[in-house]
Amino acid sequence: MSDDALFAAVMDPANRADPYPLYARLRERPVSRQRDGSYVVSTHAAIRSLLFDPRLSSEDLPPPRRPRTGNPLKDLILNPIKNRISATHRPFIFRDPPDHDRLRSLVMREFSIARVQALRPRIAQEVDALIDACRGRGEVCLVSDLSYPLPVTVICELLGVPRADEPRFQAWATQLATAVEPDARHDDATRRQIVGAFDEIAAYMGDLIREKRRRPTDDMLSGLAAPGPGGRKQMSDFDLLSTAVLLLVAGHETTVNLITNAMLTLLRHPEELERLRADPERAPRLIEEVLRYEPPVHFRTRKALGTITVAGETIPKGAPVILLFAAANRDPSRFQAPDRFDPDRGDIEHFGFGGGLHYCVGAPLARIEAEIALVALSRRLVAPRLAVDPPPYRPGASLRGPEELRIGIDGTA
Numbered sequence: 001m002s003d004d005a006l007f008a009a010v011m012d013p014a015n016r017a018d019p020y021p022l023y024a025r026l027r028e029r030p031v032s033r034q035r036d037g038s039y040v041v042s043t044h045a046a047i048r049s050l051l052f053d054p055r056l057s058s059e060d061l062p063p064p065r066r067p068r069t070g071n072p073l074k075d076l077i078l079n080p081i082k083n084r085i086s087a088t089h090r091p092f093i094f095r096d097p098p099d100h101d102r103l104r105s106l107v108m109r110e111f112s113i114a115r116v117q118a119l120r121p122r123i124a125q126e127v128d129a130l131i132d133a134c135r136g137r138g139e140v141c142l143v144s145d146l147s148y149p150l151p152v153t154v155i156c157e158l159l160g161v162p163r164a165d166e167p168r169f170q171a172w173a174t175q176l177a178t179a180v181e182p183d184a185r186h187d188d189a190t191r192r193q194i195v196g197a198f199d200e201i202a203a204y205m206g207d208l209i210r211e212k213r214r215r216p217t218d219d220m221l222s223g224l225a226a227p228g229p230g231g232r233k234q235m236s237d238f239d240l241l242s243t244a245v246l247l248l249v250a251g252h253e254t255t256v257n258l259i260t261n262a263m264l265t266l267l268r269h270p271e272e273l274e275r276l277r278a279d280p281e282r283a284p285r286l287i288e289e290v291l292r293y294e295p296p297v298h299f300r301t302r303k304a305l306g307t308i309t310v311a312g313e314t315i316p317k318g319a320p321v322i323l324l325f326a327a328a329n330r331d332p333s334r335f336q337a338p339d340r341f342d343p344d345r346g347d348i349e350h351f352g353f354g355g356g357l358h359y360c361v362g363a364p365l366a367r368i369e370a371e372i373a374l375v376a377l378s379r380r381l382v383a384p385r386l387a388v389d390p391p392p393y394r395p396g397a398s399l400r401g402p403e404e405l406r407i408g409i410d411g412t413a
């Protein structure tokens with residue numbers, strides 16, 4: 001395979017279960033031009049330098065385009081207005097400074113460690129309830145039985161979404177997650193579905209935001225909706241809406257993948273599962289190593305705002321750039337024996353949560369959720385073993401994770 005076709009092979013679902021040999025090939029050239037004109041960056045040093053480079057923009061989404069409906073009022077007036085609103089109020093993961101920094105700092109103020117820590121009992125209760133529901137079974141599917149439902153419940157709790165409305169969020173989270181996959185952006189049917197789900201959740205969230213402004217409660221959405229200094233809104237309603245949707249989308253499938261990838265890796269390394277069962281204090285270091293070794297987010301895309309020279313290669317202005325975090329996480333010039341799962345490695349500066357300006361705001365929450373889930377699973381699943389290895393994967397190459405993870409058990413404790 002030629003070097004300029006390697007990323008197309010990464011996108012090919014046939015390589016989803018083990019993309020790492022392709023990443024090793026890509027790392028031979030830290031910045032590799034692909035046939036479609038994009039540049040894939042795959043070494044630790046090159047990604048590190050670009051994450052702090054202001055010439056690399058996150059504003060790389062194509063313009064929103066709602067499909068024609070045949071209704072002239074919608075096609076000529078309403079949808080063009082909605083498209084314009086969506087274009088100017090993108091979630092801050094797709095924005096550059098200064099807008100990015102302003103919105104992010106408002107979110108960070110609400111996403112306090114105290115608020116995240118306060119979710120611990122609720123997460124533990126939910127994990128226990130999900131495992132209790134598997135009682136009497138000889139096999140569980142980790143994804144549908146635990147990893148998938150848990151993060152939505154937690155985000156709803158964080159935002160202040162009433163429990164009764166949670167099932168609708170499960171469905172929206174699934175559809176909106178595809179929005180961050182670059183291949184989905186160019187597929188008309190998928191784009192239509194994403195826009196449809198976005199319009200539905202936007203209508204729901206609009207009502208909820210109005211309610212939080214009228215009757216604030218102790219949750220993140222109420223905090224963001226509260227008036228700022230001088231009684232002015234801290235965020236416009238549209239920015240608040242796109243921020244709430246971002247938190248749901250960015251915090252869902254990623255956390256699903258972390259819990260699932262962690263359990264898959266532990267079942268492939270049963271001695272580590274046993275050590276965790278005996279000593280739950282090992283959970284944080286296990287999770288950090290999973291974030292390096294089998295990260296939930298394999299890459300993110302950017303656009304070059306100017307000509308950039310990195311690792312001896314020149315990226316021209318306007319070119320799409322792919323930061324291949326998962327390849328950098330196994331870069332032998334940064335990590336010793338990078339293909340070995342070793343929770344005891346001391347040096348673990350991974351890109352599991354990205355880096356630089358856009359470093360994940362939900363990292364502390366994701367770590368706590370995964371920690372509680374893994375400790376409970378290690379203690380409560382009796383004699384767990386993989387029923388199928390490798391498991392089937394969902395199509396996404398960026399948010400990469402198993403579609404299901406069937407685990408044989410001798411009951412639950």
Ligand code: HEM
Pocket residue numbers: 058092093094104155246247248250251252254255258295296297300301351352353354355357358359360361362363365366
């Ligand atoms: C294991 C779980 C998670 C992983 C692996 C993960 C990974 C990432 C990565 C790699 C980025 C960087 C994106 C970029 O550079 O373009 C990011 C950003 C972000 N994440 Fe997470 N994430 C996780 C969980 C969460 C959770 C639970 C939330 C919120 C509830 C969240 C909210 C965000 C937001 C809002 C951003 C954008 C930050 C910005 O643009 O400044 N994430 N995440």
